[in-house]
Amino acid sequence: MVDVARLAGVSVSTVSYALNGTRPVSAETRARIEAAMAELKYTPNLMARSLRGRRSKIIALVFPGQGRGIDISSLGYILGASDHAQSLGYHLLLWTTEIDSLASLRTLVGQGLLDGVLLMEVRMDDPRIAVLTEADVPFAMIGRTDQATETDWVDTDFDQCVHDALHHLTDLGHRHVALVNQAAPILEMGLSGAIRTQRAAQRSAAQLGLDLTAVTCDSTAPAGTALINHLLDRHPQLTAVLALNEQAVPGVMAGALERGLRVPDDLSIVAVAMSEQAALMAVPAITTISADEHEMGRQGVEVLINRLEGQPGPNTQKLFEGTLRVRGTTGPARS
Amino acid sequence: MVDVARLAGVSVSTVSYALNGTRPVSAETRARIEAAMAELKYTPNLMARSLRGRRSKIIALVFPGQGRGIDISSLGYILGASDHAQSLGYHLLLWTTEIDSLASLRTLVGQGLLDGVLLMEVRMDDPRIAVLTEADVPFAMIGRTDQATETDWVDTDFDQCVHDALHHLTDLGHRHVALVNQAAPILEMGLSGAIRTQRAAQRSAAQLGLDLTAVTCDSTAPAGTALINHLLDRHPQLTAVLALNEQAVPGVMAGALERGLRVPDDLSIVAVAMSEQAALMAVPAITTISADEHEMGRQGVEVLINRLEGQPGPNTQKLFEGTLRVRGTTGPARS
DNA sequence: ACGTCTAGTCGAAACGTTTTGACACATCGT
DNA sequence: ACGATGTGTCAAAACGTTTCGACTAGACGT
Numbered sequence: 160m161v162d163v164a165r166l167a168g169v170s171v172s173t174v175s176y177a178l179n180g181t182r183p184v185s186a187e188t189r190a191r192i193e194a195a196m197a198e199l200k201y202t203p204n205l206m207a208r209s210l211r212g213r214r215s216k217i218i219a220l221v222f223p224g225q226g227r228g229i230d231i232s233s234l235g236y237i238l239g240a241s242d243h244a245q246s247l248g249y250h251l252l253l254w255t256t257e258i259d260s261l262a263s264l265r266t267l268v269g270q271g272l273l274d275g276v277l278l279m280e281v282r283m284d285d286p287r288i289a290v291l292t293e294a295d296v297p298f299a300m301i302g303r304t305d306q307a308t309e310t311d312w313v314d315t316d317f318d319q320c321v322h323d324a325l326h327h328l329t330d331l332g333h334r335h336v337a338l339v340n341q342a343a344p345i346l347e348m349g350l351s352g353a354i355r356t357q358r359a360a361q362r363s364a365a366q367l368g369l370d371l372t373a374v375t376c377d378s379t380a381p382a383g384t385a386l387i388n389h390l391l392d393r394h395p396q397l398t399a400v401l402a403l404n405e406q407a408v409p410g411v412m413a414g415a416l417e418r419g420l421r422v423p424d425d426l427s428i429v430a431v432a433m434s435e436q437a438a439l440m441a442v443p444a445i446t447t448i449s450a451d452e453h454e455m456g457r458q459g460v461e462v463l464i465n466r467l468e469g470q471p472g473p474n475t476q477k478l479f480e481g482t483l484r485v486r487g488t489t490g491p492a493r494s
Numbered sequence: 495m496v497d498v499a500r501l502a503g504v505s506v507s508t509v510s511y512a513l514n515g516t517r518p519v520s521a522e523t524r525a526r527i528e529a530a531m532a533e534l535k536y537t538p539n540l541m542a543r544s545l546r547g548r549r550s551k552i553i554a555l556v557f558p559g560q561g562r563g564i565d566i567s568s569l570g571y572i573l574g575a576s577d578h579a580q581s582l583g584y585h586l587l588l589w590t591t592e593i594d595s596l597a598s599l600r601t602l603v604g605q606g607l608l609d610g611v612l613l614m615e616v617r618m619d620d621p622r623i624a625v626l627t628e629a630d631v632p633f634a635m636i637g638r639t640d641q642a643t644e645t646d647w648v649d650t651d652f653d654q655c656v657h658d659a660l661h662h663l664t665d666l667g668h669r670h671v672a673l674v675n676q677a678a679p680i681l682e683m684g685l686s687g688a689i690r691t692q693r694a695a696q697r698s699a700a701q702l703g704l705d706l707t708a709v710t711c712d713s714t715a716p717a718g719t720a721l722i723n724h725l726l727d728r729h730p731q732l733t734a735v736l737a738l739n740e741q742a743v744p745g746v747m748a749g750a751l752e753r754g755l756r757v758p759d760d761l762s763i764v765a766v767a768m769s770e771q772a773a774l775m776a777v778p779a780i781t782t783i784s785a786d787e788h789e790m791g792r793q794g795v796e797v798l799i800n801r802l803e804g805q806p807g808p809n810t811q812k813l814f815e816g817t818l819r820v821r822g823t824t825g826p827a828r829s
Numbered sequence: 830a831c832g833t834c835t836a837g838t839c840g841a842a843a844c845g846t847t848t849t850g851a852c853a854c855a856t857c858g859t
Numbered sequence: 860a861c862g863a864t865g866t867g868t869c870a871a872a873a874c875g876t877t878t879c880g881a882c883t884a885g886a887c888g889t
């Protein structure tokens with residue numbers, strides 16, 4: 160920058176003003192400065208800028224992805240967030256350590272590297288919020304806590320998803336439905352989507368007069384297979400499955416087939432919050448109800464950056480309705 | 495840091511020495527400093543450190559993920575890289591803009607924010623290398639270019655994968671095999687894995703006396719379905735498919751089933767570089783040959799950071815063999 | 830003709846570290 | 860008893876920006 164200033168015959172501060180428009184600069188001076196920058200291939204140093212200006216244009220996406228295995232929908236969120244961050248001129252740091260490691264989160268935000276944080280895999284009572292509040296780091300969430308009034312978030316409308324899914328099944332004549340949720344440890348630690356789905360399913364089932372059996376299932380295809388076998392042994396009257404477990408669903412289908420059941424003739428399946436891609440990979444393609452993950456990731460970043468740059472204002476909270484896509488795994492209940 | 499120094503009754507430089515071990519500090523002084531740091535909840539500021547020390551401990555993972563849709567194996571690489579970066583004390587920046595946008599890459603590395611770059615989706619002749627070399631930014635690749643002697647990389651051994659896969663099919667009596675590769679634009683732009691697979695397949699087929707039909711296919715299940723129909727119309731003698739297209743494979747299976755063909759009895763399928771998870775989601779589970787993506791992502795970071803911190807030395811280049819996992823989609827050729 | 834405003838520019842201080850050179854003191858081999 | 864070596868500490872310079880206060884010159888209203 161000193162070189163640019165010298166070459167353009169102005170002071171460094173003038174170069175800075177030309178760069179940021181902080182103060183007016185005459186047209187001819189600006190032209191000389193720009194020429195000098197081009198000639199020297201000058202790019203502003205982000206570290207110095209951040210150090211002085213105490214804003215780094217870096218946000219972190221906190222994604223403790225290990226507990227659940229890898230699902231495609233997660234990648235959708237991540238890519239959506241990353242794309243949008245870049246288009247808004249931000250850098251996206253990916254932080255994948257386990258959710259319980261609060262110390263590492265504290266260190267991360269303490270380093271003064273981040274302008275803000277976007278939280279994924281939110282729990283109903285999420286200890287990370289205290290850490291971030293204490294460190295005074297702005298944040299937003301993809302997902303929401305139990306009392307989520309004072310925070311910014313985007314989330315899937317699980318109530319609506321579950322209700323519409325169960326409604327769909329009821330319309331087809333199903334009366335006995337199993338909810339295949341995430342793995343037990345995940346429910347125990349209170350992952351928001353899993354808990355909300357559970358609650359919504361119980362509520363909707365009661366309302367629709369359905370018999371609902373709620374079970375947990377590890378996030379692997381084999382676990383799904385084992386589970387559906389166990390489930391059908393115990394509850395032979397079951398004709399439908401509502402699943403919040405992208406990875407177990409194919410296993411459930413496989414298990415049903417192995418038992419000689421046809422999908423959807425003998426067993427209907429509808430998956431909540433499963434990605435399009437995963438749904439289309441199965442044969443038959445899976446009936447799903449979910450919100451667009453890419454868009455949600457995008458909006459998460461949008462909300463966060465709005466908080467960073469906008470005036471204080473009230474919290475932004477966006478609920479995304481899922482669209483029911485009836486594909487090949489739901490049909491009339493066998494009589 | 496000034497506060498810590500004051501509280502501990504030493505100078506800032508001494509605090510710095512205690513922090514980094516740059517110079518000896520007496521045990522009692524160190525204890526006082528540590529107490530002061532704890533009391534003040536001091537965390538070193540990364541921006542200042544980077545500005546002065548000209549190393550940021552930030553690396554970027556350049557992952558132009560949009561061209562191909564989203565596949566699970568990609569997420570494996572990303573998570574592997576992210577985990578390992580963190581365990582080595584680095585931050586991982588995710589950069590997802592399109593591969594052709596060299597200008598944006600130039601800007602990124604020009605900002606002096608990055609210690610190094612890890613490149614994914616490498617082309618046989620990759621223009622990004624020139625950009626990085628010119629900007630004098632250390633880099634490593636997951637994948638490799640055509641003449642990859644002067645660079646650091648980790649890559650799947652596509653030759654071995656393809657050869658073993660075709661060998662497996664030959665052993666089962668297959669003589670007429672189709673190679674279902676990535677989408678045409680991806681091959682045209684020279685994506686390394688796709689090109690290598692193509693070449694290796696042709697070479698191995700010739701060697702094994704196989705009749706090989708190589709085709710491209712968009713990365714979606716429906717495209718796979720359309721393709722296999724077209725393919726079987728034209729080449730009814732086909733009994734096996736070798737695929738490098740995680741997302742099309744389920745579509746290929748579905749298409750075959752719709753035609754009344756059984757898998758693997760009438761059509762065998764083996765997928766190259768498909769993730770475990772995707773393979774297990776299908777029914778029957780898909781026979782694959784692939785390297786561990788998580789481990790490769792990990793090693794990519796390892797190699798990069800080794801270059802950053804180690805002495806100059808020769809280039810590190812690691813080829814990962816794929817392991818053949820025979821599952822439910824390969825069987826004896828129908829006679 | 831006088832103060833007031835705005836455009837345009839500059840020099841210097843600040844952001845929070847690391848690193849350099851210098852110094853004091855003790856230990857050691859001869 | 861003497862230089863050499865090693866340990867422990869400090870003050871100050873640097874890293875590359877942004878921003879503050881100050882200044883000039885012209886325009887404007889009265």
